[in-house]
Amino acid sequence: MPVNAASAAVPRPLVFAGFPASSWAFALRTWLAMMLALYVSFWLELDSPSSSALTVAVLALPTRGQGMEKAGYRLAATVIGVVASIAIAGLFSQTDGLLLAVFGIWIGLCVYVAGMLDGNRAYAAALCCITVALVAIQQIDTPLQVFPTAVARGAAIGIGVLAVALVNEVLAAPNYHPVLTRRLEALHGRVTDLTQAAGPASATAAASLLHDIAALHPEIASLVTESSIGTARTEAARSALVDLVSALSLGRMLTALPATSPDTTGLMAMSRSWLQAEISRKNAQARGCLHALREGKRPHHAWRAPLYRSRRIAAETAARAAISFMLIALFFVLTGWPSTERCLTLVAAIIGLSSISPAPRIFALVAVTAMPIACALAGILKYLVFNGVSEFQLLAIGLAPVVIGLALLISLPNPMLSSLGRLVLVFMIAVLGPTNPQSYDPEVFLVTSLFACLSAVLVFAAQMLLPPLSGDRRVRLLLGEAGRELDHLGRGRTRHLAPEEAAFRDAALIEQILTANGALPLDGQITAKAMRCFDQAETLRRCCAELDRLRQSPLAGAARIAREALARRSGGAILASAEALRQAAARSKLSANSAIAMLIAAHGAFASSQSPSQGARP
Amino acid sequence: MTNTYRELVVGGVLIAPIVSYAAIALLAFLLLRPLLRFVGFAGWFSNPSLAELSLYVAMFGLLALFL
Numbered sequence: 001m002p003v004n005a006a007s008a009a010v011p012r013p014l015v016f017a018g019f020p021a022s023s024w025a026f027a028l029r030t031w032l033a034m035m036l037a038l039y040v041s042f043w044l045e046l047d048s049p050s051s052s053a054l055t056v057a058v059l060a061l062p063t064r065g066q067g068m069e070k071a072g073y074r075l076a077a078t079v080i081g082v083v084a085s086i087a088i089a090g091l092f093s094q095t096d097g098l099l100l101a102v103f104g105i106w107i108g109l110c111v112y113v114a115g116m117l118d119g120n121r122a123y124a125a126a127l128c129c130i131t132v133a134l135v136a137i138q139q140i141d142t143p144l145q146v147f148p149t150a151v152a153r154g155a156a157i158g159i160g161v162l163a164v165a166l167v168n169e170v171l172a173a174p175n176y177h178p179v180l181t182r183r184l185e186a187l188h189g190r191v192t193d194l195t196q197a198a199g200p201a202s203a204t205a206a207a208s209l210l211h212d213i214a215a216l217h218p219e220i221a222s223l224v225t226e227s228s229i230g231t232a233r234t235e236a237a238r239s240a241l242v243d244l245v246s247a248l249s250l251g252r253m254l255t256a257l258p259a260t261s262p263d264t265t266g267l268m269a270m271s272r273s274w275l276q277a278e279i280s281r282k283n284a285q286a287r288g289c290l291h292a293l294r295e296g297k298r299p300h301h302a303w304r305a306p307l308y309r310s311r312r313i314a315a316e317t318a319a320r321a322a323i324s325f326m327l328i329a330l331f332f333v334l335t336g337w338p339s340t341e342r343c344l345t346l347v348a349a350i351i352g353l354s355s356i357s358p359a360p361r362i363f364a365l366v367a368v369t370a371m372p373i374a375c376a377l378a379g380i381l382k383y384l385v386f387n388g389v390s391e392f393q394l395l396a397i398g399l400a401p402v403v404i405g406l407a408l409l410i411s412l413p414n415p416m417l418s419s420l421g422r423l424v425l426v427f428m429i430a431v432l433g434p435t436n437p438q439s440y441d442p443e444v445f446l447v448t449s450l451f452a453c454l455s456a457v458l459v460f461a462a463q464m465l466l467p468p469l470s471g472d473r474r475v476r477l478l479l480g481e482a483g484r485e486l487d488h489l490g491r492g493r494t495r496h497l498a499p500e501e502a503a504f505r506d507a508a509l510i511e512q513i514l515t516a517n518g519a520l521p522l523d524g525q526i527t528a529k530a531m532r533c534f535d536q537a538e539t540l541r542r543c544c545a546e547l548d549r550l551r552q553s554p555l556a557g558a559a560r561i562a563r564e565a566l567a568r569r570s571g572g573a574i575l576a577s578a579e580a581l582r583q584a585a586a587r588s589k590l591s592a593n594s595a596i597a598m599l600i601a602a603h604g605a606f607a608s609s610q611s612p613s614q615g616a617r618p
Numbered sequence: 619m620t621n622t623y624r625e626l627v628v629g630g631v632l633i634a635p636i637v638s639y640a641a642i643a644l645l646a647f648l649l650l651r652p653l654l655r656f657v658g659f660a661g662w663f664s665n666p667s668l669a670e671l672s673l674y675v676a677m678f679g680l681l682a683l684f685l
Contacts, residue, residue, distance in 0.1 A: 064667060169671045227666050228654040296660065 019408050022062070022174070027407035029167050030060040034403055035396045037163035042392065042436040046159070047152035050433045055160025057425045060407055063176035064168045065226035071161040072225065073124035078157050081131020082150040089136050093143035100329040106132055107348055108322030111355040115314030118307055119218025126352040133348030140341045175226055177233050180219065181293050184240050187213055188286055191244050195251030195279050203531040204524060206252060207510050210534070213244050214504070214511035217305055229296035240289035242303035245507045246500045247282035249538040250275055253601040256535060267578055267600050274597035304501050308508035312477055316469055317360075321351050324462035331458070342448065346430075346455035354459070357419075358515055360468045364460045366420050371456040374427030375449035377402055381432060382445060390437045402428065427452065471517035475526055478513045482506075482533040489540045499541040506534050539598065539605040540566060546595035555592055558584040562599055571607035574599055639685065643678040 014021040034056040041049030055074065061067040084106060092099040110129035114122040135153060139145045167173075190209055220237040224230040254275040257268060289299045328347050332340040350367050357363035385398045406428070409421025431448055433439075497505065513530050543566055550559040558581040565573035578599035585592040626633040647670075660666040 165671075169668050172665050172668065175667075227660050228651045228670060229660050231651075232655065 019411070023408055023411040025171070026060075026062045026173075026411050027404040029171055029173060030056065030407040030410075031400055031403045032171070033060075033163045033167040034399070036167060037160045038395070038434055039392060040159050040163065041156060044155075044159070045436075046156050047148070048156050049435060050429055051153050051156030052160035052163070053429045053434060054426060055157045056164055057422070057429055059161065059164045060410060060422070060425070062174070062411060063179065063222070064173040065176040065222040065224075065230065066219075067164055067168055067173070068225035069222040070120050070123065071164060073120045074127060074157060075161060077124040077127035078131050078154055081128045082135060082154060084128065085132050085136035085146055085150055088132065089139070089143040089146040097333075099140070100333070101326060103132065103137060103348070104322040104326040104329070107325050107351060108318040110352060111321040112314050112318035114352075114355050115317050116309045116311070118309075119221060121218075121221075122356045126356045129352040129355075130349045133345045133352070137348060138341055138345045140344075176219075177223055177226060177237075177293065180216070180223065180237060181290065183216065184237065184244075184290055184293070187216075187244055188240075188283075188290065191248050191251070191286075192283060195247060195254070195283075197255075203528040206248065207514060207527045207531050209248060210245065210507040210510045211514040213241055213248075214507040215515075216241060217307065217508065220305075227296075232298045233293055233296055235302045236289045236292035236297070236299040238305045239299040239301060239303045240286050240293060242305055242500050242504045243282050243286040243289060245504045247279055247286060249503050249535070250279045250282060252531075252535050253539055253604070254279065256604045257600065258604045258607050264575065264579075264600075267575075267582065267596065270582075270593055271597040271600035274593050275601065303498070303504070306497060306501055306505045306508075308505045308512060310474075310478055310481055310512070312481070313469060313474055317355060320466050320468060321355055324459070324466055325351055327462055327465070328458050339447070340451070343451040343455045343458075346452055347459055350456060350459045361463055362416075363419070364456075364463050366416065367423055367456045368460050370420055370423035371427055371453045374424045375431050375452060377424065377428045378431040379445065379449065381428075382440065383442070386438065386440075388440055395434065395438070474516035475513055478509060478516065479526070479529060479533070482509055482530065482537075486533050486537050486540070489537055489544075499538070499545050502541050503538050506537055510534060536602075536605045539602045543595070543598040543602045546598050550592060550595060553590060554588045555581065555584050555590060559595065562595070566599075566602060569606055571603050574603045574606060578603065636682065639681045640678060643674060643681050646677060647674045 016024060034053050037052040037056050038049055041052045046052070059067045059071050059074065061070060088099075088102055088106065092102050095102075107129045110125050110132075113128075114125035117125060131153070135150045136146055139149055187209070190212075194206065194209060216237075220234050220241070223233040223237060226233070254272065257271060257275075258264075285300060291297075292299045325348060329344060332344060350364065354360040354363040354367070381398060381402065386394065389395075403425065406421045406425040410418050410425070412418050412421070431445075431452055433448075510530055513526070544563070547559040547563055547566075550556060553559075558577070562574070562577035562581055565577040578596050581592055581599065582596050585596070625635060626638045650673075654660070654670070659669070663669040
């Protein structure tokens with residue numbers, strides 16, 4: 001292997017048994033937090049000590065801020081879920097089928113809300129559904145136990161959160177902001193390269209860059225919980241994201257400017273120089289935001305970064321989740337098996353978790369794989385390793401290799417293996433169910449394992465029967481929505497967003513389109529179409545914003561004509577209105593360079609859309 | 619000197635005083651965060667988050683002791 005001077009100068013990270021030292025530290029922290037949570041739960045004689053260990057398994061994240069943010073949402077979602085459980089159990093406890101239907105509707109509602117949010121907020125929505133499953137569905141035959149179960153779960157989750165927080169603080173778990181800063185700097189470099197490239201950038205490269213920028217959105221919220229200057233850092237990171245999208249969209253406008261003809265030389269030159277100045281300004285603002293992020297200061301301007309989510313897709317996913325749950329509940333009613341509420345609880349939990357995964361079917365497959373592994377591990381631990389012991393020290397030593405090993409698996413960069421590691425850890429704790437004193441009844445263990453595996457298989461079977469929205473259909477729906485939004489733009493219906501913020505929202509739409517097919521590469525034509533919509537929408541918004549500024553000036557008449565030309569989406573009319581505006585500005589001795597530059601950019605965007613071979617740029 | 623701890627009653631549910639102290643301390647700490655940012659608290663320590671946790675524990679302890 002060739003070794004050059006640069007690579008020799010960089011210190012290699014410490015690696016042990018194929019895993020870096022940071023992964024080992026993370027695994028050790030997870031095990032310590034879990035043991036602390038279990039010890040405190042046993043000491044306080046809580047009813048469900050395994051819930052606190054489960055909380056630690058769920059909150060096992062490599063950086064401190066991410067874990068704390070998830071913990072906050074977990075607590076909030078538990079409170080909402082408990083209130084919903086009490087309300088549902090109170091109102092529908094004696095209603096048989098109706099109760100199951102209400103559970104199904106609640107699950108659908110939670111999945112819908114999860115579909116409209118991202119990151120840990122979506123997780124919180126899914127957890128509302130899981131909490132109801134664990135509190136109300138588990139006590140389906142004993143509604144009077146709902147409140148004590150809810151209190152026990154709340155206390156156990158509180159202990160788990162405190163254990164994770166304490167271990168992360170004392171053992172100095174790494175902060176997330178240096179990682180995020182490095183990623184944002186890399187994105188800034190890519191945006192600068194793309195905007196300074198001589199020729200027009202390919203739609204695929206631009207779309208992939210927009211996807212990478214928008215994909216950081218859910219992660220910046222975790223900076224708030226890191227330290228007292230976390231709020232300023234979040235604002236800086238958010239503004240950097242918005243500025244990067246703006247710089248990229250302006251760069252695309254610059255490269256899409258039409259070729260100069262003798263009549264339009266002056267207009268083109270004016271537009272080009274204005275766009276170049278604006279790109280430099282946006283790049284400088286992005287650099288300022290990155291500096292503010294490093295220093296923990298507020299940015300020059302705090303942009304909002306609105307999220308794009310399709311209501312239609314969220315509603316269709318929610319309907320599928322609700323119907324799947326009701327079908328499985330109906331199956332259990334028809335079989336008449338005893339103690340199936342545990343199984344139904346796990347079904348609701350898997351449906352909730354799969355709703356926040358980008359590919360629900362793959363998640364269900366991972367769950368089907370993880371469940372037998374978790375049951376086998378729990379069985380080995382219970383009957384071969386512990387085999388009747390009740391001392392806490394032995395429990396801690398026995399759990400160490402499994403918990404540390406699975407935490408190492410979670411720290412892997414491969415999303416499939418990482419997800420498998422987390423699911424096996426969570427399911428293993430759920431099946432093992434550490435209690436004080438530990439129960440070693442083989443019948444209980446066998447029934448629990450059987451029902452756990454059955455629930456995963458049933459969710460997978462329900463997904464085969466009622467397949468989730470396919471990637472192609474998602475892309476079609478999203479492109480249709482993008483097209484409709486573009487049609488309405490500049491024709492009365494406006495959102496109260498600055499053009500930069502609206503551009504970020506459109507970048508989130510591009511991200512949705514690119515992730516709709518999972519890991520599969522997207523068709524070049526679809527990417528080109530999505531990017532054409534993006535370019536036209538950004539140009540139109542900026543044009544309208546610049547023309548609105550002229551509304552109170554003597555150039556109001558020319559601006560109105562330009563708006564009418566924009567509403568017609570006619571490249572020729574837009575060019576004529578830009579020329580008219582330039583003449584009106586010269587007569588009134590006023591400057592309207594920004595509006596004229598944007599009108600020329602709009603002319604470029606709509607002229608290229610009228611000739612598809614130019615617009616596609618594959 | 620012995621403290622008389624009074625439980626918080628919400629809709630007939632008794633909540634242990636330590637829980638309400640923890641919540642009050644958390645609220646007070648969150649309100650204090652802008653001030654900490656203003657005085658540059660994070661710059662004084664090598665592990666600011668641990669210092670913040672210690673501050674929270676101190677506030678929680680004082681509340682439990684004197685309230």
